[in-house]
Amino acid sequence: MQVTLRVNGKLSEVPPSFIGRRLLDYLRAELGLTGVKEGCGEGDCGACTVLVEGQPMCSCLLLTGVLDGREITTIEGLPETFLAQFSAACAEYGAVQCGYCTPGIAVMAAWLQAGGSEVSAQPITKLLEGNLCRCTGYQQIIEALSALQ
Amino acid sequence: MPPAKSPALRPSHLPPVELYRPADLGELLAHAADGVHLLAGGTDLVVWASQCGEPRRLAWIGSIDQLQTLDITSDRAHIGAAVTLSRIVRSGQFRSLAPAVVDGAAVVGSVQLRNQATLVGNVCTASPGGDTIPALHVHDAALDIVSAAGDRRSVKISDFVHGPGQTGLNTGEVVTGVTLRGLGQREGSAFSRFTQRNALDLAIASVAACLSFESDGRTVARAHLSMGAVGPTVLDADEAARSLVGHPLEPARLRNCADLTAECCRPITDHRASADYRRQLVRTLTMDVVDAAAERAIPGWLAVEAP
Structure with missing residues (x-):
């Protein structure tokens, strides 16, 4: 089985040893994209969120082999201009404490800024329900993301 | 880099x-x-x-085109086994046809999980608290199953799930999709659950209702009620549903119906809630979803007084 992904705009052929492993493992251990964090490893915390064809998913629950031909975007692949805006908003509102949830939040923020939603008029709190912050800085995160919209 | x-x-x-x-x-x-x-x-x-x-x-079933189909006609929907919950949540056409199923699909996990998880997967996991299952019950859903020999059968959802994590799927059989009945005229459906958190949580109790009215717009013609997380499988509250049929939906009748659902559910006490608490939740959720289903059937339906 041959599996090729486009990760952050770059084509990469997945070695056979990673086809039956999680996308998270492939991104971190093989490609060195350590901005993708493993929190819970069961899809609850959202620290491992990446965009698959522009839609947020948990990379800890995806097997690399099912993603042949797909476009994957991690925090490392977000545009510099966006990351500068995101950092500035986080600094202004105090939206980063320990920082472990931040890469997943950044990916969600990029998705939101690109018009991401499930149905119309969903509040950010609903769309961010899959990203846990154990420093419980939600209010500041919501404020920072609202300012980015 | x-x-x-x-x-x-x-x-x-x-x-x-x-x-x-x-x-x-x-x-x-x-x-x-x-x-x-x-x-x-x-x-x-x-x-x-x-x-x-x-x-x-x-x-992986996701590369099989025929399992990716979401077919919606005027009175039915067929949801292929690889159709994700987010496709269901995003489909306005599906929402008009089976709003209770969308209510359920929209509260599973989180945005990320709904982009990955499938409706048929939610059914096959066969959790007593599966968020889409009560709504599929009230929409008379049936699983489309094919065997290795190519034999096809259709199994009502209430006959498909046998217990926690147990289904009637035989070795070698594959669920290709689920077919459900869409709403008719003067008919509405709704689902609601109670959880400790608003997301990423399992239901402590849940109820779905589907209700249709006679042409007078007041008398209940048909009713179906189904309850989740209060038994080994999702349970239909047939007697409670029957108590509504043939009568206008008045507050006293609705309260009596809610009492009947609370009586017929079979909750257990576990780390999430006591059996008694679940029973009381079922009563409240029944009032809520019957009211919501009636509102969808006859918009402007007079809201029921608080219990």
């Missing part, structure tokens, strides 16, 4: 699994007959494989 390959990285929770990507239903059935587990969204299965080391052989 970040550094390439750091040897210090912690090994994966998930030892490599043997993964197959069948291109058509025939290949998938051959894998199923060989005892390979079927992988849809993976939001349950990949966690089990990571934490329990089982199953080790998985066949």
Whole structure:
């Protein structure tokens, strides 16, 4: 089985040893994209969120082999201009404490800024329900993301 | 660029699994007959494989076109086994046809999980608290099943789920999709659940209702009520539903119906809630969803007074 992904705009052929492993493992251990964090490893915390064809998913629950031909975007692949805006908003509102949830939040923020939603008029709190912050800085995160919209 | 390959990285929770990507239903059935587990969204299965080391052989159903179909007609919907919850939540047409199912699909997990998880996967996991299952009950859903020999059968959802994690699927059989009945005239449906958190949580109790009215717009013509997380499987509250039929939906009648659902449910006490608490939740949720279903059937329906 041959599996090729486009990760952050770059084509990469997945070695056979990673086809039956999680996308998270492939991104971190093989490609060195350590901005993708493993929190819970069961899809609850959202620290491992990446965009698959522009839609947020948990990379800890995806097997690399099912993603042949797909476009994957991690925090490392977000545009510099966006990351500068995101950092500035986080600094202004105090939206980063320990920082472990931040890469997943950044990916969600990029998705939101690109018009991401499930149905119309969903509040950010609903769309961010899959990203846990154990420093419980939600209010500041919501404020920072609202300012980015 | 970040550094390439750091040897210090912690090994994966998930030892490599043997993964197959069948291109058509025939290949998938051959894998199923060989005892390979079927992988849809993976939001349950990949966690089990990571934490329990089982199953080790998985066949992904997502590359089979016919399992990706979401067919909606004026009175029915067929949802292929690989259709994700987010496709259901995003479909306005599906929402008009089966709003209770959308209510359920919209509260499963989170945005990320709904982008991956499938409706059929939610059913096949067969959790007593599966958020889409009560709504599928009230929409008279049936599972479309095909065997390795090519025999097709259709099984009512209430006959399909046998217990927690147990279904009537035989070895070698594959669920290709679920077919449900859409709303008719003067008919509405709704689902509601109670959880400790608003997301990423399992229902402590849930109720779905589907209600249709006679042409007078007041008398209940048909009713179906179904309850989740208060029994080994999702349970239909037939007697409670029957108590509504043939009468206008007045507050006293609705309260009596809610009492009947609370009486016929079979909750247990566990770490999430006591049986008695669940019973009281079922009563309240019944009032809520019957009211919501009636509002969808006859917009402007007079809201029921608080219990």
